[in-house]
Structure formats: structure tokens, C-alpha cells
Amino acid sequence: MFGTQLIDEYARHISDEKQASVLNGSSAGTEKRYQVLYRDYADPDALRRLAGTIKDHTLHHLGDYLAKAEQALLQRGAQVHFAATDADARDTILTILRQHQVTRLTKSKSMAAEEIHLNPFLIENGIECLESDLGEFIIQLDNDIPSHIVKPIIHKNRREIATTFLREGIATDYNDDPETITRRARVFLRRKYLAAQACITGVNFLCADTGRMVIVTNEGNSRFGMAPVPLHIALVGIEKLIPGEPDLAVFLNLLGRSATAQQLTVYTEFINGPRAATQPDGPAHLHVVFLDNGRTNVLASKCREILRCIRCGACQNICPIYRQASGHAYRSPYGGPIGAVLSPLLFGDRFPEFADLPKASTLCGACNEVCPVNIPIPDLLLRLRDKAKRAAIHSPAAIPMAPFATLATSPTLWRAAMTMSKAMNFLPIQVAPIKPLQDWLGQRSLPPSTGGDFRKWMKARHKAKGHEL
Numbered sequence: 001m002f003g004t005q006l007i008d009e010y011a012r013h014i015s016d017e018k019q020a021s022v023l024n025g026s027s028a029g030t031e032k033r034y035q036v037l038y039r040d041y042a043d044p045d046a047l048r049r050l051a052g053t054i055k056d057h058t059l060h061h062l063g064d065y066l067a068k069a070e071q072a073l074l075q076r077g078a079q080v081h082f083a084a085t086d087a088d089a090r091d092t093i094l095t096i097l098r099q100h101q102v103t104r105l106t107k108s109k110s111m112a113a114e115e116i117h118l119n120p121f122l123i124e125n126g127i128e129c130l131e132s133d134l135g136e137f138i139i140q141l142d143n144d145i146p147s148h149i150v151k152p153i154i155h156k157n158r159r160e161i162a163t164t165f166l167r168e169g170i171a172t173d174y175n176d177d178p179e180t181i182t183r184r185a186r187v188f189l190r191r192k193y194l195a196a197q198a199c200i201t202g203v204n205f206l207c208a209d210t211g212r213m214v215i216v217t218n219e220g221n222s223r224f225g226m227a228p229v230p231l232h233i234a235l236v237g238i239e240k241l242i243p244g245e246p247d248l249a250v251f252l253n254l255l256g257r258s259a260t261a262q263q264l265t266v267y268t269e270f271i272n273g274p275r276a277a278t279q280p281d282g283p284a285h286l287h288v289v290f291l292d293n294g295r296t297n298v299l300a301s302k303c304r305e306i307l308r309c310i311r312c313g314a315c316q317n318i319c320p321i322y323r324q325a326s327g328h329a330y331r332s333p334y335g336g337p338i339g340a341v342l343s344p345l346l347f348g349d350r351f352p353e354f355a356d357l358p359k360a361s362t363l364c365g366a367c368n369e370v371c372p373v374n375i376p377i378p379d380l381l382l383r384l385r386d387k388a389k390r391a392a393i394h395s396p397a398a399i400p401m402a403p404f405a406t407l408a409t410s411p412t413l414w415r416a417a418m419t420m421s422k423a424m425n426f427l428p429i430q431v432a433p434i435k436p437l438q439d440w441l442g443q444r445s446l447p448p449s450t451g452g453d454f455r456k457w458m459k460a461r462h463k464a465k466g467h468e469l
Contacts (some may be wrong), residue, residue, distance in 0.1 A: 010329035032261030052374035055308035071212030075272030086116035108222035109133035110202030147327030174355035199225035232283035337367035
């Protein structure tokens, strides 16, 4: 009856060092976000409601905006491709690279590329594909996977990174000073930029009215990657569209503050198309690959609001489950509350594999409160739990709710339970009436029960006034 979810198992075995790294990295981001938003805006909630409305409008008219964006991109000299599946996207990108005889490229950070497992695919096909974002670069060196949307190495500390650099020959001596680590990475990566023949990037926003793409980074790696190469491939999830350039004022202000507590990301690039004849450098060829990979199915579901997401990571930073387990526990490129909703939907044919993720939540609502596009994540988690129940997919840790419903709807039983609940403060787990219940309680720290005092107070108050309850 009672059991352990996979996230519970992962959290139980995560090292104290990694858990501390995740907890410190996520909580610090949350506190700074609050400070910056409320310093700069009198009503930040109104701004995020506006952003949610804009994204909802876009999703309701996505077909029209996709057609409009395609036309605008073609007019700017870009070539446009549509990929229905992850395999289509990988094959399309490989075909483009082979047409341009590319054997070496750099890649800017892209969750869509992680989603379709682009790096290993290109490497298997003989193309050197180097991550240029510092965090992703370290992930690649360690043959690891990202554990955060914005901070992919939130689970690592500087000692681990220094050890990796020494092992891989990027450093000749051990040094865990952050400035030294960054300088060594810079020296190594700049040689790779100059040797590359192409650059692959994601896209944060794409304006449907003009076809202008916006890429934000804090390291300038996408700009370095594009400057010396003749070919730029942009992989764009179809949900990244926004109606027009005026909307960028809303989204860029929210993204920087929500993701890293900055007023604006350090490097905000506006890509107008391939290099013009009057420009001294930049790619002469631009290919834009629009990725579906399950997104139209999500759009048709009862959880379409999740496609508003602008990948800021704020919900991960505040989530108590994510802070304890880290992103790796979610078995997907998308961890935390966003992953608990998006993964079961996006990888729909594998829904049973991810059906436990929506249950890895306290439903405290904090993820909705910090979301810059006002996604009702707790509501979506409940809808997915219902979907799993209707499909008879049972998590080993699921607690039968029918007995609780009986208890909660019977005043007599509820009063009795409240009276007896304090006994749990003194009752050893080993004498719980059912062994599976012993196992369940043995994995959780329950707060002391203080139930019953309010009812006593209310009863005494009514009695003093001559009333009976």
C-alpha cells in the first residue's frame, strides 16, 4: 500500500555535499529575485499576469504566428525548417551541417537541444560539438547532465570543477579559485571558437512580426560562437514565439529578474538574419529549426498553460522538493515543478514512466507565486495526478485517499482523530498498526501534533456564552 517514489530514493542517496550545493544555490536565487522585483516594480504581480496573458494569446493563435514568423524569417534571408519529432530535428541539423561540410562546431546553451539529445547524436556522427556555456562545458567534460534550467551545475562545487579541469588537462595544477577556473576555461574555449565552422544556439524569444530572434546569456558565449563562423543554426521550440517586438519589454525584464535577479541579462542579442554585405563578420547562413516534439499535443491538452514557460528556473529555486532532491531526480532535462508537469506531457508516449513526477510536490503553491508568466503549476499537477489515476497508473508511494475522505467528512470521526492524534507524539514508529505504515513513517519526519486545542477553546467560549456546540 505504501512505498517509495523514485525521487524519494534519489534524495535519500544524494550526498550531503551535493544537497548543500543545490540548497544554497537555489535559495540564494529566490531571495535576490524578491528583492529586485519589489525594488523595481510597485506591482510585480500585475506584470507577470500581463506576461501570462500575452503568452496565452500567442498559444491560442500559434498557427497564425508560426506562419507569420516563417514569412518574416524568409524575408530576412534565413532558411526555415519544421521538425515534428526529436529525430526529425536531429536529422535536419545533421543534414545542414553536412551540406556545409562542418566537422567542428560550438554550441550555446539550449534546453531544446538537451531535450532531443543533440550533442551525443552529432558526436556519434563524427562532428565535434563543444558546449560553450561554462556550466554546460563542465557537464560535458564530466559526461553528466544538467540539473537546473539556468544553472546546469548547481549540484557541483568549485572543488569538483577544479578536479575536472586537472583531469581533462585544461589545468596543469589544481586550483579551485573561481576566477582562475573561469580564466582557464576562457583560454581553452576561445581556441575552439576560432577553430569552429558553425554555431548552434537556442532562442529565448522569436518575434513573429519581424522574425527577429533574441538570445540572452551572461557569458557572451553565443556571441563569441557566432562571430567567426559562416553558419548559424537556431533550434527554436514553437512555444518561444511572441507576437511582436514591443512584448520584449515585458519578457526581458521578467526573465532577467526571475532567473538570476538581474535587471537585464548581461548579453542580450537581437539576431536579424544572416550577415549582411555591409557587416564585417557573423554567419553568412542562418537556418532556423522550429521544434514541435510533442508541443502541439500539450497545446491540445488540459495543461496547455505550461507552454507559457520562459525557462527562468524560478520555480525550481523555490521548490522544497527540488531543493532536497536536485534536478537529476526528475530523470529528464526539465527538473523541479516545471519538469513535473512538462516531462509527462512532452514525452507523452512515456507517460507511465513519468506519471510519478506530479506527485513529487507539496502543492504549497510557491511555484505559481514566483512564475513570471503566472503558470498555475499546482493546478496542472493535480490534473496530471487525475490523468494517472484514470489510466490506473499507481505510484508505489501513493496513499489511498478514500479513508481520509471518510474521516474528513464525518465530524464525529474527525473529532476523535484530533483527540487521538497527540498520541503520535509518543507512539514509536515500530508499533504503528500496519507494517507498510511503519515503513512510510520511517522515511518521513512528521511535525508534532497540536490538534484539538482550537476545538477546546471554541467549546469553552460557546459554553461561557450559554451556547452548546
